[in-house]
Amino acid sequence: MILFPFYIYGESPMVLDVSSTSPLSRYLSPGDLIMSLDGVRIHNSQEWMEMTSLIDKMALQSTNHSKYVEGFGRVNGIKGYCVPNIMIEDNQKIQSVGNHSACAEDLTAFETIPCHDMKMSNIGGSEDDHPKRRENTYCLDAKDIVKLNKCGDGWEIITNGSSCICSLDESCLSPLQMLGLSWVEITFSRSLSAECLQLGRNPFSDSKTSDFIESKCRGSFVFVGDVISMARSVRLTAYQPRWAFHIGRDLPDVLERVLMCTFHVSLTLALLNSLPVYFLDGESLLEVTLCHFTSLSSRKREKVLKVCLLGGTLISILVFVRIFFSFV
Numbered sequence: 001m002i003l004f005p006f007y008i009y010g011e012s013p014m015v016l017d018v019s020s021t022s023p024l025s026r027y028l029s030p031g032d033l034i035m036s037l038d039g040v041r042i043h044n045s046q047e048w049m050e051m052t053s054l055i056d057k058m059a060l061q062s063t064n065h066s067k068y069v070e071g072f073g074r075v076n077g078i079k080g081y082c083v084p085n086i087m088i089e090d091n092q093k094i095q096s097v098g099n100h101s102a103c104a105e106d107l108t109a110f111e112t113i114p115c116h117d118m119k120m121s122n123i124g125g126s127e128d129d130h131p132k133r134r135e136n137t138y139c140l141d142a143k144d145i146v147k148l149n150k151c152g153d154g155w156e157i158i159t160n161g162s163s164c165i166c167s168l169d170e171s172c173l174s175p176l177q178m179l180g181l182s183w184v185e186i187t188f189s190r191s192l193s194a195e196c197l198q199l200g201r202n203p204f205s206d207s208k209t210s211d212f213i214e215s216k217c218r219g220s221f222v223f224v225g226d227v228i229s230m231a232r233s234v235r236l237t238a239y240q241p242r243w244a245f246h247i248g249r250d251l252p253d254v255l256e257r258v259l260m261c262t263f264h265v266s267l268t269l270a271l272l273n274s275l276p277v278y279f280l281d282g283e284s285l286l287e288v289t290l291c292h293f294t295s296l297s298s299r300k301r302e303k304v305l306k307v308c309l310l311g312g313t314l315i316s317i318l319v320f321v322r323i324f325f326s327f328v
Contacts (some may be wrong), residue, residue: 013236022233035122044238052231080152080174082166103139110173251324
């Protein structure tokens with residue numbers, strides 16, 4: 001509540017830091033807002049981790065519903081895109097190297113997935129199918145493909161889409177990728193200006209002004225790889241400033257860390273102070289507790305108190321000495 005006049009909480013996670021070794025360092029910068037992951041709106045860092053974990057599990061499950069295409073990898077039978085046929089006709093030709101095929105470095109291999117073949121029932125295929133499958137494999141620019149409508153029954157799990165939404169002049173194409181890697185769409189927004197910050201608060205506006213700002217401030221890219229490592233390579237916060245300034249961007253995260261550290265230190269001191277040790281509050285607590293045992297005489301209670309305090313003090317000293325020498 002204290003930060004409410006200056007910060008917005010829980011609308012979109014903001015990037016605080018991106019490691020130089022992170023695969024996202026090419027796309028994201030500190031201050032960017034992560035809007036969605038595979039079309040699902042993300043509100044905080046917890047949802048970011050939960051969604052990446054879900055995508056990773058779905059990628060492992062889809063391994064049994066995919067097929068291998070020689071020279072490229074495995075067809076992801078879950079996620080597809082409605083690609084216009086004219087774009088397919090103008091695509092770059094596949095480069096053949098020996099018995100293998102490959103796309104140029106800036107292009108990605110896609111294969112046509114008919115609607116009746118969404119379940120990928122013909123897993124593996126035969127050797128005679130290789131030439132035919134290679135004819136249905138295209139090299140396209142992923143940056144252009146992610147802007148198109150989605151197809152494939154896997155998107156229904158995430159975005160409630162339909163598996164056969166492509167028109168007659170479009171084909172459903174699914175990306176080819178290596179086993180164990182996930183195909184993830186990430187939508188982000190720049191928050192370096194007031195216009196971009198306003199777009200982050202209203203990402204689904206239909207006005208012409210918002211469309212112009214969206215083309216300037218918002219973008220999408222595809223990550224192919226280990227999504228769990230990807231998610232852990234960036235530091236996010238659920239707080240975003242109401243105004244476009246950089247000075248206090250890390251303030252909520254710093255305050256949260258300080259408060260959490262203070263809480264843990266206070267809890268540790270409270271537990272230590274309650275130990276049955278001489279000169280600590282634990283001595284008084286133990287004495288009050290023994291008073292409730294009316295079956296014991298006052299002399300026996302004193303003996304029990306001394307034994308417990310002596311034993312607790314000796315054990316505590318031994319434990320702390322052992323901990324001290326373990327760090328030396």
